[in-house]
Amino acid sequence: MTVHKNIHNSDVPRLCQSCEARHRGICGVLRPEELAELSKHSRQITHKAGEELIGDSEPVTTYANVMHGVVKLTKMLEDGRQQVVGLQFAPDFLGRLFSDQSKLTAEAASEVELCRFPKPAIENLIADNPSLEHELLEQTLQELDEAREWMVTLGRKTAAEKVSSFLYSIAIHIDPKIERDQADSTTIDLPLTRADIADLLGLTVETVSRQLTKLRTDKIIEITNNRHLTIPHLGRLKNRCGG
Amino acid sequence: MTVHKNIHNSDVPRLCQSCEARHRGICGVLRPEELAELSKHSRQITHKAGEELIGDSEPVTTYANVMHGVVKLTKMLEDGRQQVVGLQFAPDFLGRLFSDQSKLTAEAASEVELCRFPKPAIENLIADNPSLEHELLEQTLQELDEAREWMVTLGRKTAAEKVSSFLYSIAIHIDPKIERDQADSTTIDLPLTRADIADLLGLTVETVSRQLTKLRTDKIIEITNNRHLTIPHLGRLKNRCGG
């Protein structure tokens, strides 16, 4: 696998030069000429919170990189019960590979910026460049690990543990290095509404709200504002996640 | 070695000739010489029900194809609560790719026959043969789809719907073509104990048992024997899966 280290970014398209996906995302494995070719077909689009990016059972015609914001992947039962089955952050790759039809709904949880590509553009690149397929496999394996981790939370944890686990996972996602320093304080911006959190944890809004107030009265969190909270001691929160 | 240039079996190792994985599994994408090389390092092993195939946090040194039987992937919380996060059937590929350490426990749910390969043998093949990596990506995407489907079941379905969904999924897994003929009758051999089913659905054994009894008294299923049951009308079962 050849990762082309170009000293000056001369061949890298301007759009891509400051893009996070070029370092940590899939574009990092592309050669400059591939990047140039791909960027000819790419389109950067901004979506406001709540907008649907792709609907369940709709044909898939594009893939995308998440550049900024949070994307919520949901599934719905016929009677309206909804479950969030995944969250995607920059620089994640968005879109079910090699499938003509989406198996879920993708929705902007916050304001979201995407870099969209036509489906065939990506698929042709994959066919030509095994390192891209390798990178996508790594990302898919990672998503599978995360999905299985959530299955434990959904199936076996109490409401209190679910909410704590969610906050903990958001905290270490925002700043992975604080995981080591459990005594540290962190401030997090919730990317989801209470209703979204409930749909992620398999709870009701009311239960999520009650558990958050309990965490507040127990001094595990400080709620500055509906979407903004502080965790004074990460380790104390972790202790409530049920292992 | 004198070889007939048979279109199908020319250079295919004897062990592989009757193997299901060669048709539907990963070995189907390998060239005969690759298959021959790989088979030199492969070992077929049988495990009895209940045996641990790989433990959580253990180093991964081999991958395997499931040849026969059912493998249960589980995760456990510190206090012993357990969640089944996946089931694998022949000819699935077993083992977390590119990871030095297992993130879950794999256990034989029934008597299981594996074809084991040393980790490097597979990884070298992947590096040489992009079509193998493509096949593994397809399988991983499929597992991710299934995991997300279960997340909906775990998070949003009632106990009755969970048990029905489990039976339905087993039925169509055993015989995919009956999915079309909803009026058909099917007989299924449960690959799991009540305790395993409970751990898969995020319920207790007692609840699973009660729901099965209810399905029996409602004439949705006939319980021949603890591990053996008949679904006289698949559509009626499907109606209880909650969509």
Next chain:
DNA sequence: CGCGGATTTGAATAGTATCAATACAGGTGG
């Protein structure tokens, strides 16, 4: 035939959901 694990059944309890009402926040327009 009898033992031990698996399964079913029963009664009481606990945890979440549901229903209903109130409080709050953020944005809009006067």
Next chain:
DNA sequence: CCACCTGTATTGATACTATTCAAATCCGCG
């Protein structure tokens, strides 16, 4: 700048589902 308005969040009272604890029964197997 404030009052209003709407969607979001919190709080309370009650209902219900699934768990827990306990006991009986069934099943496979030596």
